[in-house]
Amino acid sequence: MSDLSTNTAPPTAAAKSVFGSRISAAAEARRNLSANWQAQPRSARYGATVLLLAFIYAFPSLPLGPIPTESDFTSLLAVTIVPYVLVALGLNVVVGMAGLLDLGYVGFYAVGAYAIAILTSQHATIPWLLSIPLSVLISMLAGVLLGAPTLRLRGDYLAIVTLGFGEIIRLLAKSSDWLGAASGIGNIKSPPNLGPIKFSGTIQERNIAFYYLAVTFVVVVYFFLKRLENSRVGRSWTAIREDEDAAELMGVPTFKFKLWAFAIGAGVGGLAGTLYASNVRFINPDNFQLKLSILFLAAVVLGGPGNMAGVVLGAIAVSYIPERLRFLNTTRYFYFGVALMIMMIFRPQGLLPRKLRARRRSPDADPPPFIDVSEGDPDLEGGTRGPAIA
Amino acid sequence: MTFDDFVSQFWPSTINGVVLGSIYALVALGYTLVYGVLRLINFANSEVFMLSAFGSFLAVEILGLNDGGDPLRTGGALVGVFAVCLIVSVVIGGASAVIVERVAYRPLRKRNAPRLVFLISAIGASFAISEAVGEWGFPFIENQQRKEYGLTKFFKREQLFQLFGADVYDSNIIVIAGAALMAVILVLFVGKSRVGRGIRAVAQDAETAKLMGVNVDRIILITFLVGGVMAGGAAFLYELHTPYARYDVGFSIGVKAFTAAVLGGIGNVKGALLGGVLLGLIEVWGSSLFGADQNIGTVAAFLTLVLVLMFRPSGLLGESLGRSKA
Numbered sequence: 001m002s003d004l005s006t007n008t009a010p011p012t013a014a015a016k017s018v019f020g021s022r023i024s025a026a027a028e029a030r031r032n033l034s035a036n037w038q039a040q041p042r043s044a045r046y047g048a049t050v051l052l053l054a055f056i057y058a059f060p061s062l063p064l065g066p067i068p069t070e071s072d073f074t075s076l077l078a079v080t081i082v083p084y085v086l087v088a089l090g091l092n093v094v095v096g097m098a099g100l101l102d103l104g105y106v107g108f109y110a111v112g113a114y115a116i117a118i119l120t121s122q123h124a125t126i127p128w129l130l131s132i133p134l135s136v137l138i139s140m141l142a143g144v145l146l147g148a149p150t151l152r153l154r155g156d157y158l159a160i161v162t163l164g165f166g167e168i169i170r171l172l173a174k175s176s177d178w179l180g181a182a183s184g185i186g187n188i189k190s191p192p193n194l195g196p197i198k199f200s201g202t203i204q205e206r207n208i209a210f211y212y213l214a215v216t217f218v219v220v221v222y223f224f225l226k227r228l229e230n231s232r233v234g235r236s237w238t239a240i241r242e243d244e245d246a247a248e249l250m251g252v253p254t255f256k257f258k259l260w261a262f263a264i265g266a267g268v269g270g271l272a273g274t275l276y277a278s279n280v281r282f283i284n285p286d287n288f289q290l291k292l293s294i295l296f297l298a299a300v301v302l303g304g305p306g307n308m309a310g311v312v313l314g315a316i317a318v319s320y321i322p323e324r325l326r327f328l329n330t331t332r333y334f335y336f337g338v339a340l341m342i343m344m345i346f347r348p349q350g351l352l353p354r355k356l357r358a359r360r361r362s363p364d365a366d367p368p369p370f371i372d373v374s375e376g377d378p379d380l381e382g383g384t385r386g387p388a389i390a
Numbered sequence: 391m392t393f394d395d396f397v398s399q400f401w402p403s404t405i406n407g408v409v410l411g412s413i414y415a416l417v418a419l420g421y422t423l424v425y426g427v428l429r430l431i432n433f434a435n436s437e438v439f440m441l442s443a444f445g446s447f448l449a450v451e452i453l454g455l456n457d458g459g460d461p462l463r464t465g466g467a468l469v470g471v472f473a474v475c476l477i478v479s480v481v482i483g484g485a486s487a488v489i490v491e492r493v494a495y496r497p498l499r500k501r502n503a504p505r506l507v508f509l510i511s512a513i514g515a516s517f518a519i520s521e522a523v524g525e526w527g528f529p530f531i532e533n534q535q536r537k538e539y540g541l542t543k544f545f546k547r548e549q550l551f552q553l554f555g556a557d558v559y560d561s562n563i564i565v566i567a568g569a570a571l572m573a574v575i576l577v578l579f580v581g582k583s584r585v586g587r588g589i590r591a592v593a594q595d596a597e598t599a600k601l602m603g604v605n606v607d608r609i610i611l612i613t614f615l616v617g618g619v620m621a622g623g624a625a626f627l628y629e630l631h632t633p634y635a636r637y638d639v640g641f642s643i644g645v646k647a648f649t650a651a652v653l654g655g656i657g658n659v660k661g662a663l664l665g666g667v668l669l670g671l672i673e674v675w676g677s678s679l680f681g682a683d684q685n686i687g688t689v690a691a692f693l694t695l696v697l698v699l700m701f702r703p704s705g706l707l708g709e710s711l712g713r714s715k716a
Contacts, residue, residue, distance in 0.1 A: 101506070149700050156431060157699055160652045163645065164692030171685040290645070294513050301510045331525050337517030341494055344511040348503035 090268025104166025112273025139270020184284025304350025411670020436644020483622020655705025
C-alpha cells in the first residue's frame with residue numbers, strides 16, 4: 001500500500017467542504033493507514049510484510065471456518081482464485097495503470113497456455129523451468145504484435161480490436177491442427193518436484209504445491225509491478241491515463257510506454273496461462289472463451305482499477321463468489337450477474353479505489369460527485385472527455 | 391486454398407452475406423445510437439436481441455400455432471402471423487432495452503460513475519438476463535433450459551427464383567427488404583423528426599442541449615427504446631432466417647454487431663448500416679474462401695476490422711452521430 005506518497009495526504013479543507021460527508025469514513029481511514037504505513041520505520045514495514053507473506057503461504061492449512069466452499073478448497077485456490085489474482089494484476093497494468101481498455105485479455109492468457117503446451121508436449125519437450133520464461137516471452141511478443149498496429153487507436157476502438165484479438169486467438173487455435181484444433185493439447189508438463197513440494201504426488205500434495213507456486217508467482221509479480229508503478233515507467237503510465245495529449249506534449253513517448261504496458265500486461269497474462277496449463281495439463285480452445293476476458297475485466301473494475309491491492313481483492317471476489325454460490329447450482333451465474341450490477345451501482349469506484357486526487361472535475365458538474373474524489377481517467381470516465389450527461 | 395469454391399459459391403454466399411449483414415446492421419444501430427448519445431458500449435443490447443428472438447416463439451404460442459398443423463401458411467394468414475411476431479418482438483425489444491437503461495445505467499449516471507463501471511454493470515445485466523433465460527426459460531414457453539428452441543412449425547421457406555445460379559428464398563427477400571425498410575425509417579427518424587433532432591443534439595453536446603431545453607433523460611430513454619426496437623426487428627428477421635434460438639444467441643450476434651458498428655464508425659447511423667452489411671459479406675466470403683469453417687469467417691471479419699481501423703482510425707464513415715446529418 002505505498003501509492004505515490006504525495007497523494008496520500010488527507011483531503012484538504014476545501015475538498016472537504018465541497019464533498020462534505022460524502023467521503024466515506026472507510027476511504028479516510030485507508031488514507032490515514034497508508035500515510036502511517038509510509039511513516040513507519042523500515043524494520044516494522046518489513047516485519048509486517050513477512051507476517052503477511054507467512055499468512056498467505058500458510059492460508060490453506062489455517063482453520064478457515066466457513067470460508068472453504070463445498071469442493072476441495074486448496075484446489076480452488078490453486079486453480080482458480082490465485083491465478084485470477086495474477087491475471088487481474090496483469091490486466092490492471094493495461095486498464096488500471098495505463099488506462100487502455102482491453103477486452104481481449106484472455107487472448108494473452110491463451111497464448112501463454114498454448115506456448116507451454118507446444119513447448120512441453122505438442123511439438124517439443126523442453127524442461128518445464130525453461131518453458132516458463134519462453135512462454136512469457138512469446139506472450140509479450142504477442143502483446144507487442146497486437147499493440148504495434150493498434151495502440152494508435154483510442155478508447156473504445158482499442159477495446160473492440162482487442163476483443164477481436166481474443167476471439168482470433170481462440171478461433172485460430174480451434175481451426176489449426178498444429179495447435180491441436182478443437183480437441184486441444186494434452187500431456188502438458190508439470191513443474192518438477194522441489195523437496196517436499198511434490199507436483200507429482202497425491203492430489204492433496206499436488207494442490208498445495210500448485211498453491212505455493214501460484215502464490216509465489218503472484219508475490220513476485222506484485223513486487224515487480226509495485227516497483228514499476230513507482231518508477232519512471234509507472235509515472236508515464238499515469239500521465240498517459242490522465243491525459244494522453246498532455247503527456248505527449250510534456251515529452252512522454254506515449255506510444256512506447258503504451259506498448260510497454262501492453263507487453264508487460266501480456267507477459268503477466270501469459271504467465272497465468274502457463275500456470276493454468278501446467279496445472280490442468282490439458283487445454284482446448286473452449287477454455288479461453290471471451291466471457292473469461294469479461295470476468296477478468298470485472299475483477300479489475302470491481303476492485304478499483306489502478307490500485308493493485310484493490311485489484312487483488314476484486315479478483316478474489318470475482319473468482320470466489322460464484323464458487324460460494326455453488327449451492328445455487330446452475331443459477332449461480334444469474335446471481336453473480338445481479339451481484340455485479342448491484343456492486344457497481346453502490347460502489348462505482350471499486351472496492352479499494354486508487355488514491356489519486358481529481359484535479360479536473362468541472363466545478364459545475366451536476367449533480368455533485370457522489371463517489372470518492374479519486375477518479376480522473378480521461379478515457380475511462382464519463383464526465384471529462386465525452387459529453388457530461390448528468 | 392479453395393478459390394474455386396469461392397468462385398462457384400460466390401452468388402449464394404453473397405446473398406447469404408447480405409442477409410446476415412442486414413441483421414447485424416439492425417442490431418448495430420442499437421449500439422451506435424447509444425454510443426453516440428452516451429459514449430457507452432451498451433453491452434446488454436445483445437441480450438435485448440436474445441429476448442426479442444424469443445418474441446416470435448411467444449407469438450406463435452399465443453396464436454396457438456405450435457400444436458401441429460400445416461407449417462406452411464400462405465397469403466393473408468402468413469402476413470398476419472408475421473405481423474404478430476414482429477409486433478411482439480419489437481415490444482419485447484423496446485421494453486427490455488428501456489428496463490436495462492433504468493436498472494443498469496440510470497443509477498450510475500446519477501452518480502457520475504466512471505465509464506468502465508457502466509461497462510461492467512452492463513455485463514452484469516447481460517449475464518443475469520441470459521442466465522435467467524437459460525435457467526428458467528421464457529415466460530409462457532415450455533422451458534427447455536439451455537437447449538436450443540426450435541421454431542420449425544412456424545414458417546417454411548420456399549425458393550422463389552434463381553439469381554446467377556443462386557437460390558433465392560422468400561425469407562431472404564423478406565429479411566433484406568424488412569431490414570432496408572427499418573433502416574430507412576430510422577435514418578428519417580433520426581435525421582428529420584423532432585425527437586431525432588434531440589438525439590443528435592444530445593450526441594453533439596449534452597450540456598448545451600440541456601440548456602436549449604432538451605430533456606436529456608427522456609432523449610436517452612428514447613434512444614434506448616429505438617435501439618431496442620431495432621434489435622427486436624432484427625430478432626424477428628433472424629428467426630425467419632434461422633428458426634432457432636438459445637439463451638446465448640445474443641452474445642455472438644452482439645459481438646458481431648458491435649464490430650459492425652465500429653467498422654462503419656461508431657456513433658454514425660449510416661456507418662452502422664454499411665458496417666453491418668460489409669461484415670456479413672466478409673464473414674461469409676471469408677469462410678468460403680479459406681475453407682468452409684465458420685470460424686475462419688469470424689477471423690476474417692476481425693482482421694478486416696483491424697486493417698480498416700489502421701487506415702481509418704474512426705471507422706469507414708467516421709464517428710459522430712451529431713455532426714453528420716444522420
